[in-house]
Structure formats: C-alpha cells, structure tokens
Amino acid sequence: MTVLYWIDLFGVAVFAMAGAIEAARNRFDLFGVLVLAFVSALGGGTLRDLLLDVTPLAWIGDLTLAYVALISGFAMFLLAKFVPVPFRIMLYADAIGLAAFTVSGTQAAIALELPGLVVIMMGMASGIFGGILRDIMANEIPLIFRRDVYATASLVGAMWVHFSQQLGLSTNVSIVVGFTLITAIRFAAIKWHLSLPAFLNTTSYRKENHPREL
Amino acid sequence: MTVLYWIDLFGVAVFAMAGAIEAARNRFDLFGVLVLAFVSALGGGTLRDLLLDVTPLAWIGDLTLAYVALISGFAMFLLAKFVPVPFRIMLYADAIGLAAFTVSGTQAAIALELPGLVVIMMGMASGIFGGILRDIMANEIPLIFRRDVYATASLVGAMWVHFSQQLGLSTNVSIVVGFTLITAIRFAAIKWHLSLPAFLNTTSYRKENHPREL
Amino acid sequence: MTVLYWIDLFGVAVFAMAGAIEAARNRFDLFGVLVLAFVSALGGGTLRDLLLDVTPLAWIGDLTLAYVALISGFAMFLLAKFVPVPFRIMLYADAIGLAAFTVSGTQAAIALELPGLVVIMMGMASGIFGGILRDIMANEIPLIFRRDVYATASLVGAMWVHFSQQLGLSTNVSIVVGFTLITAIRFAAIKWHLSLPAFLNTTSYRKENHPREL
Numbered sequence: 001m002t003v004l005y006w007i008d009l010f011g012v013a014v015f016a017m018a019g020a021i022e023a024a025r026n027r028f029d030l031f032g033v034l035v036l037a038f039v040s041a042l043g044g045g046t047l048r049d050l051l052l053d054v055t056p057l058a059w060i061g062d063l064t065l066a067y068v069a070l071i072s073g074f075a076m077f078l079l080a081k082f083v084p085v086p087f088r089i090m091l092y093a094d095a096i097g098l099a100a101f102t103v104s105g106t107q108a109a110i111a112l113e114l115p116g117l118v119v120i121m122m123g124m125a126s127g128i129f130g131g132i133l134r135d136i137m138a139n140e141i142p143l144i145f146r147r148d149v150y151a152t153a154s155l156v157g158a159m160w161v162h163f164s165q166q167l168g169l170s171t172n173v174s175i176v177v178g179f180t181l182i183t184a185i186r187f188a189a190i191k192w193h194l195s196l197p198a199f200l201n202t203t204s205y206r207k208e209n210h211p212r213e214l
Numbered sequence: 215m216t217v218l219y220w221i222d223l224f225g226v227a228v229f230a231m232a233g234a235i236e237a238a239r240n241r242f243d244l245f246g247v248l249v250l251a252f253v254s255a256l257g258g259g260t261l262r263d264l265l266l267d268v269t270p271l272a273w274i275g276d277l278t279l280a281y282v283a284l285i286s287g288f289a290m291f292l293l294a295k296f297v298p299v300p301f302r303i304m305l306y307a308d309a310i311g312l313a314a315f316t317v318s319g320t321q322a323a324i325a326l327e328l329p330g331l332v333v334i335m336m337g338m339a340s341g342i343f344g345g346i347l348r349d350i351m352a353n354e355i356p357l358i359f360r361r362d363v364y365a366t367a368s369l370v371g372a373m374w375v376h377f378s379q380q381l382g383l384s385t386n387v388s389i390v391v392g393f394t395l396i397t398a399i400r401f402a403a404i405k406w407h408l409s410l411p412a413f414l415n416t417t418s419y420r421k422e423n424h425p426r427e428l
Numbered sequence: 429m430t431v432l433y434w435i436d437l438f439g440v441a442v443f444a445m446a447g448a449i450e451a452a453r454n455r456f457d458l459f460g461v462l463v464l465a466f467v468s469a470l471g472g473g474t475l476r477d478l479l480l481d482v483t484p485l486a487w488i489g490d491l492t493l494a495y496v497a498l499i500s501g502f503a504m505f506l507l508a509k510f511v512p513v514p515f516r517i518m519l520y521a522d523a524i525g526l527a528a529f530t531v532s533g534t535q536a537a538i539a540l541e542l543p544g545l546v547v548i549m550m551g552m553a554s555g556i557f558g559g560i561l562r563d564i565m566a567n568e569i570p571l572i573f574r575r576d577v578y579a580t581a582s583l584v585g586a587m588w589v590h591f592s593q594q595l596g597l598s599t600n601v602s603i604v605v606g607f608t609l610i611t612a613i614r615f616a617a618i619k620w621h622l623s624l625p626a627f628l629n630t631t632s633y634r635k636e637n638h639p640r641e642l
Contacts, residue, residue, distance in 0.1 A: 023573070026569065026573060028573045029576050029577075029579075029580075029623065030580075031578075031579030031580045031583060032572060032573045032578070032579055034579070035552075035556070035572065035573075035579050036573070038549075046479070050264055050478055050479075051260070051264075051271060051274075052270075052274075053267075053269045053270070053481075055481045056480075056481070057479060060479075060542070060546050063543060063545055063546070066545060066546075066549070067545075114274070115277060117277055117280060117281075118274050118277070118280075121252075121280070124249075128249070132351065136350055136351065136353075136564055137560065137564070137569075137570060137573065138569065138573070139353065139564075139567065139568065139569040140353065141240065141351075141352065141353040142351060144246060144249065145237070145240060145242045145246045145249075145250070145351065145352070148243050149243075150245075150246070151243075151245030151246055151248070151249050152243075152244075152245045155245060195243065264478055265474070265478075265485060265488075266484075267481075267483045267484070328488070329491060331491055331494060331495075332488050332491070332494075335466075335494070338463075342463070346565065350564055350565070350567075353567065354567065355454065355565075355566065355567040356565060358460060358463065359451070359454060359456045359460045359463075359464070359565065359566070362457050363457075364459075364460070365457075365459030365460055365462070365463050366457075366458075366459045369459060409457065
C-alpha cells in the first residue's frame, strides 16, 4: 500500500504543476494559480470519493495531499517566473498525473469490492477528471478531447490493474506496471503524435460548417 | 415502476447519442466520444443522487444503465462514420433525454417524500445537467441557455408529474403524459423556433459592447 | 448564529443577482436566467455540503434559501428589462456574495471541528465556487482567474474568521468583521484595479503564442 501512496503523492505533485502551467498560459495571479493547481491535483480523487460516498474525502483525511498540491503549485509559480516553461512540459506532467490517479483510483475501487466495470470507470474518472476540471476552468476543451490516445491510455491502465489482480498478480507489481504502462503510452503519443481513428474525417462535419443557428 | 425504468433507459440511450453527436462536431476520437456519451447520459442522474445522498449511484447499482450509455455512444460513433448526422438530430435526441430524465428525476424525488419545490428542482436538475455537462466539456454555452423554451419545458413537465400525482393520478399515467408533454414542447420549439421573451432586447446590452475591461 | 444566517441570505440574494446579470449579458430567457441565478447563489454551498457529506443540503433543509435565490434572480430579470444594469454592478454583487459565502462556509467548517487548513479551504470553496459555476456555464474564464485580488480576498477573510475565533473572538464579531474585510478588499480592488504580481509578465507567454498544436 505504501507504493500506492507514493504514486498518489507523486501524481498530486505533477498534476498541481500541470495546473500551474495551464494557469501561466492564462496569466492568473498567485492565488488563482494555487486554486487551479489544487483543483487539478485533487479534483479527480474528490470526484471519485463523492461518487463512491467515501467520507471523509482523501485530502481532508490526509492533509499531506493538500499541502503537496499547494506547495507544488507554488513552486511552479516561482519557477515559471524565472525559467521559460514550454507547454509541452505540461503535457508530460499531465501524463504522469493521469497514470498515477488512474492507478490509485482503480485500486481504491478494487478495495471496495465493486464490479469490474465500475472499478475500471472509477479508475478512469479519477485519472481524467482533475485535468477536465483544470481545462474547463481555463475555458479550454479538455485535453482528453483534444489529444489522442488519452482516455485510451487510462482505460488500458485501469483494465490492466483490474485484470492483473484478478489473475493473482500482487497489488504492488500490478500498480507499478500499470503506472508505467499509462505513462509510456501517453509519452509515446505526445512524442510521435499517435492517434486513434477520429470520429469523423470529412471536413464537411467541421463545427464551423454546422453553426448553431440552422 | 417498470414504465419509469424503460423511459429512463431510453433517456440514457438518446442522451448518449446526443453526447456522441456533440463529440462528432468537435472531432473527438473513439474513447473521447465514449466519455462524453457517458457523462451526458449519466451525469444528470449522478448529480441528483449526489444531491440527495442516494447510495450507491443509480448506474453503480444497476450496470445496465452504464452499458446502455456506452453501447449507444459506440453505435452512434459507428453510424456517423458512414452516414451524415445533422446537428438537428442532436437537438431532438437531447429533447427526448431531457423529457426522460426530468420525469424520472421528479419521480425519484417524489419517492423520497421531499417538499414540492425540491421535487420539481430535482426533476429539472436531473433533466438538464447531463446536457450542461456535455456542453461545458465541449466548451460551448449549454444548450439550455442557447435554446428557448428549454428550462421551461423541463419545469412544466416536472410540475405536471408532481401536481398530477398530488391530485391522485396514477404514477404510470402521470409519467407517460409528462414525458410526452416535455418532448412535445421541445419538438415544437425546435421546429417552429418558439421563444420566451429574452432577458434583454436592446442590442446595447450585447456582450461585445460590454467587454470585461471596462 | 442569527447574524450568520442573515449574512448567508444576503449572499444568496446578491449572488443570484450577479448570476442574473451574467445571464443578461448572454441574453438568456427567463428560465435560463433563473437556472443561472440559482446555481450561482447555491452552488458554492452545495459543493461545500457535498464535500463535507452534510445531509440534507442547506437549501433542501431550508427552502427559504431556494426561494430567495429564485425571487432575487427574477427581480433582477424584471429590473434589467427597464433599467440599464452596467457590468460593474455585477462585479460588486459578486464581491458581496464572495464575502458572505466565504464567511458562512468557514463558520460551517469550524462548527464541524475540522483542521485549520480544511476550514480555510472550505471557506474559500464556498465563497468562490458559485461564481466559478456561473462563469463556466456562461462559457467564460471564471472571474476568480480574470480579476486580481479575488482568491486573495477570500483567503484573507477565511483566515481571519478561523484565527480570530481560535484566539477567542466571539463568533458574531468575527463573522461581521470578516464579511466587511472581504467586501472592502474586493471593492477596493474593483475600484482601483489593484493587482498581485501576475504569474508571468513576459508577453512571450501569451496563449496566442503557444497554440495547442506544437
């Protein structure tokens, strides 16, 4: 369980940083940065706890999570004052956070002995919702919908954690491999612009050709 | 109660399809489509369950709902690969889902013996929030705020279900009539562009004339 | 406790008005206005109750809150039909609501004997989330991220309420001073355009220079 905790803390730190970078692009001030860092880092887990009616919320029960989120966001705020932080870094930080939270969310649902489909969806929800909240607050289409192989990576990792433990793999090995797997898939997708078949290819479907007022 | 369940399932299916069409307009990939379909179809009911502290959530207690949402979204993903799906179809699907969820949400609140105002607001919240989440995630102003006679249709239907049962009408009749009523109002509004008085008529109020930096 | 209740009711009324004005700028119809007014006025408190697992929600347990939100939103709808309502009024209404909800949220968390950090964060969450929901629904970047000294004002007020009571100040005095403090900070910031150091100053970081497609 300790391995899971460290992965979770690591995820909180990097997601807070990704939130801070997103805030940078939108030129928020210090406390705006901290709010976005906090919501990014703890939003996915909070949603999972709400959906599963877990009380108290993870970050209320263990304030270390909250402190790590705030300190990481603040550190990135300072860092970005002095060093240019390219947007690409945000994509990689987001990928690591996605991996960490998918894995820890899946494990939390397994511990509650929920059905397999729910386990996998809770893993995905934990992984993707922090980033969705971050992007919605910055008035962007969430990264999950803009970047390819994003939900896919989370799905693959959540399925791995679920099924590998069903087949008897030890929790720690399952978690570490799942975390590595998601991170690797997303890193590869970012680096080589991998993509799944898009929903529609024809340009006739582009939004600008389908205005609301028809 | 069976009638209600079938209406609810039907609502899940068409809202998932509406979500998938919205995703199409934004060119999401397969799993992005499924995420948006799922959130659209089950978001309103999930919010209602959270607000009323119902545990477990409807779709965790009955996985059929989750499967119907995912399969409907996937079917629409495939369909739209081969057949053009005009945006107008999304409006009609959204209308049916709005009707189904308003009715089932109202009935769920009646079953908990809540006060009338809460019953009606829970019905509306169930009906409108799936669509609001869908549109927020696609970075649009929610349909409820862009289209006329939307919240109104939901309100009328929720009030009908509440008051007709207060006056002794049987649940099934009340539900079916309420569902038909909301659907009819929205279909008429879509077809003939019906509208309530707008908040402001003068063009001097348009947003472009009131930039943030004043 | 009565003082707190009146501050809370006052916050509901002005936040509902702020939501109605935001709706005006986006030309919503009557029920769209009421939905946005309701979500603005009661969204922050609802989130707090969900996060702290308080049942029933404040506005379900006390319908006065719901009625005040709806009536205030409706009154603003009527008013704006006849009188021009400048956007600046919305900023001031938002400031008063921020103050009221930060104070009442902090006090609610103190009553649950939560740790200091959680008390302060719940105060802030209660204060800022109604406005965040309002702006997200209107497809804007939330005011908290656009306006300076916003999260800061809420933070200062929440810390004041928490620490002043830790030091033995009576609840009522602490609340009233905290409310006044937040309102004063925000009013001053609106009037004189005060600001904290921005996250980044160099124009090289502007979003338009960092498109998604890199």
